[in-house]
Every structure is written in C-alpha cells, then in structure tokens.
Amino acid sequence: MTSTILQLSDPFGQVACRESGQGEPLVLIHGVGMQSAAWAPQIEALSGSRHVIALDLPGHGGSDRIAARSELPVFLDWLLAVLDALQLPAVSLAGHSMGALIAGGFAVRHPERVARVALLNGVFRRDDVARNSVIARAEMIRAGAFDLDTPLKRWFGDTPIERAARDDVAAWLAAVDNDGYATAYDAFARGDALYADGYARITCPLLALTGGDDPNSTPAMSRAMARAAQRGTAEIIENHRHMVNLTAPDAVNAALQTWLETPIAQGEPT
Template identity: 30%
Template structure:
C-alpha cells in the first residue's frame, strides 16, 4: 500500500500544536499533481496552503472546513485510481488507530532558538538542517526570525539554515548602535563568524535585503549568493507612511490597518500577529531602536541607500523575488534590475511574499542556490 500518500497537518514554527482547516482547494476524485496546493489551513499565527507530496487522485477528505487537528493529524489521502476503496479504508483505519498527537512536553526533540554573544551583545537565532552550504535568513524592519515560519524548514532539507533576530528586533539586543546598514551588516558578518560559518547564501527580506547587499559589499568573502525578497536598497521609493505608522503605533487599532498593507490578502493578518507585534513594541528599548533605524534608513520619505548600480560589481549570483501587489516597496524596483540579475515577480502577492507564496518562494530559492 506504499502508493497511498497521506496529507497531514503541517507544523509551522516551533510552538504550533494544532491547526484549523480553512477549506479544500481540491475535491474527492480530483487529480492532483505533486506540489499542487490542495487544502488551506491556519495556525494561531498564520494561514497557508498544504501541497500534495505525490501525484495521484484525492481519494479521501478526513477533515472538514473549521475542523481543528493536531500537528500530524490526517487531513486526506492521495492514491492512484487503481487502489481499491477497501485498501484505502484499511490504510486510514490503521493510521488513525496508531496516530498519537505530539505531546507539548516533547518539544525538546526539535530545534529551539538559541542566543549567542556577538560584539558584546546577545543575538537570538534558530538553526535547522545540517551540512551543505550554509544559508542565513535576514528579516525586515520590525520583523523577527518568525517571518520565515513557512520557509525555514523547507530550505533546510539539504543544508544548515540559520535565521536570526537583527539588533533591535525579536529577542536580540535592543542596542542598534549607529543604526545604519553598515552597523547591521557588520553584526551579521560577526554573527556568521560566531556560529562558525565562513560564507553563506544570504536571503534577505525588505530591510534584510538591504542588509544582505551591504554584507556583500563590505564582507564579500562571507557571501556565496544573495536572494533579495521585496528588498530595500534597490530604489529610493518606500511607503514611509507605513514605516512611520509602525514606529508610532501603540495599540491594536493603530497597528492592524498598517499590517494589512503587508499582504495582498489582508485576511492573513491574524489577531495573534497583531498581539505578537504589540508585545514586541512594548519591550524596553524597541521604540528607540526602531526610531533610530527609521531615521537612518528611511529619512525624508526615501530610502537613504540605493545599491542597484552596484549589483553588477558584486560578482555574486543574485536572485530578486517580489510580490506584484507590494504596497511597501514598489515592484518597479524588481523590473528595473531585471536585465542585470535573475528576477521572479509573483502575481497577487504582497510585501510578505515569502509567507503568501511560501511554496513558490522556497522552490525559487532552492533552484537558485542548488
């Protein structure tokens, strides 16, 4: 019965214990291709689609819309049309009788975040995967390593992949020093030294893209390639209303409409996402850190560092990924560099394209660094 494939509730992020079914994208009897999105589910933090692990026919849906299942729980079954209903029923019965949800106490089996001292400051990071050419994921302004919930594990199947909280963000030091790209880039280079990585593929989102570019310019030996997602540093325009609003927002009503601008589909802004960001913004030192970065990087309504003209001088492979509906940094910046580097623009996606089109982004990066 090895040609029967399960569709199970995924685990997105370290704390996810269960997920809710939002709706099926395929119906029983539909042919499905490996990699096709077949069911939408959501955790408390984010919603996303589960892909088919195999090509075949969707033979069973074992969870309905609004059902809540533990991580690993059986959502559905894919098999060839030639497999009998009796065999599938037996397979499902066997799965359900042997399935035990992971106990929250067993979380120590998986990776956990760690802290490391870099230049006298603590930085939080998460490492997944082993071996291969190392990769480092660098989040954007006001983000943290959880911005890579849908990407980290997928990218770590054949290599070690680190995600860190930049200074001023997440659970890292709130001291941003000079608060410019050079200071952030030097911290990233020192972080790679501290974890024993000589050079890495850098994947940067938004401000993290500008940081990645700056690392490549200041510490070229540390960088194997650049994947820049909705990146700062490639043009002068930026939605400064969003930046200033994010810096000053002090409550849910101020924050929620701003976060809607991050996604093409604003329904992805969950209550938990707003609450997590409010909690972060109330930490001591965060207000000063964000204001310092904003004043340095996005003064007078423009990006202060534009490095598009230096892409050709890097001597590194560069991939640029953008959501066509990006309301924070215009997609025009991607089109402007398309002659110089590889560019992928994804339709109906916004600034958080690595969340909204995670499977497409993961495949593009894996192909590029592969």
C-alpha cells in the same frame, strides 16, 4: 529546530537565532518589526538540505538593541560579527524587506562572505515621493506614534491565507521593542540607495523576488536589482503583497530552492 543565543562583543551584545538542518549554511534575515519566526515556512522547507539559520535583528525577538539611530552600515557590521561568531566563512544569504537591504549591502561590502544572495521584497532607489513618505513614517515611529493597522492594510489582502498570516504578523509587530523598531525602520527608510551603485560588482547568483501587488517593494525595484547585478534573476509572485514568504510559501520556497541550486562561479566563496 533549536533556539540559540550568541554572545557578540561590544557593541552588539546578544543575538538570538533559530537553527535547523545540516549542510551548506543558509542565513535568513527578517524585516522591520518581525522576528526569525517569520521564516517558519522557509525553515521547514529548506532545512532538509541546508543548515538554516534565521536571525533576530537587533532590538527584535531575543536580540539586544544597537545604538539608537544606527544607520545601515552598522547593521552590516552586526551581520559580519554574527557570521564570525558562527564561524561561517561564507554563506547563502537571504533577506526580506529591511533584511534584503542588509543582505544586498553585505554582498557589496563583503563579497568574500556571500556565496549567493536573495532579496525578498527589497527596496531599491526609491523615488523622492516614496523616500520622503517612508522617512516621515520613520520620524513618527521615533516619536512613539506606532500605527499597527497601516502596515497591515498595505501588506495584506483578504484571502484566507492572508488573514492567517496577518494575525501572526500583527502579533510580532505588537511585541516588538519600540526603540529597536525605530532604529531599524530609520535605517530602512534612509538606506535604499546607499549600496545601490555597488550592485554592479555583485558576481554571485542574486535573486530579487517580490509580490506583484507590493506597492512599496515593487516589481520594478526587483527587476532593477536583478539587472544591476552580474548574475541577477527577478521573480514576481503575482497577486501577493509584501509578506509573500508567508502568503505564497510554496512559490517562494521553490524560487529559493532553484536559487540555492544555482552553481557558483569558480573563485567565488563556498
């Protein structure tokens, strides 16, 4: 695996990514507060047959920030600039949490650049109570009230594999740039319905996967995303929560492998 720095034009600056393998490109986008290292089990498992590229979101890991209070469309513009810099006309695109919001919106806005899309622990049309709660958390983060324990308690149980994953996630959260975190979280809080109506226009294979015990990126949301798309499939990993790609890597990798082997329709990007 190699670490790469891409230099984009203004306003996006530098983007850090991890690359491994050869073949058809698979681009991975992590969630708020994480970094590309959070995809380690998927990079290891899938790079035997794909060119896997895991990106650091703006203001995360080694990537430069974008403007404060940038909304979800700016993150889509950022991803388009990254794919252009990598000279990738079309990719299989997988995102986790905030990364899933970006991937889903990108598939709506730029269908010609997406051969397949996978949405792990994604959010979709929150109800008013959930939306108000997450917006309130976004405002607290913006004000500098960074609470490490609350997301960890929400994301993890107490099994050995969850405790190990929790330690890694805690370290990534503790290291994140607060301004970058606040900007991404605000876009995450306000973007769950922005491209939802457009999912009906997604014609490529779509996988919506979450943990059966994820209280925020719920199984109902994944099933709704899959129903909305023309070729959608939902998969629920029971007895797991929000960081399912780390706590149930074998099950997630198997689901992603099946998704990657799903034929694309004639006329879709390759």
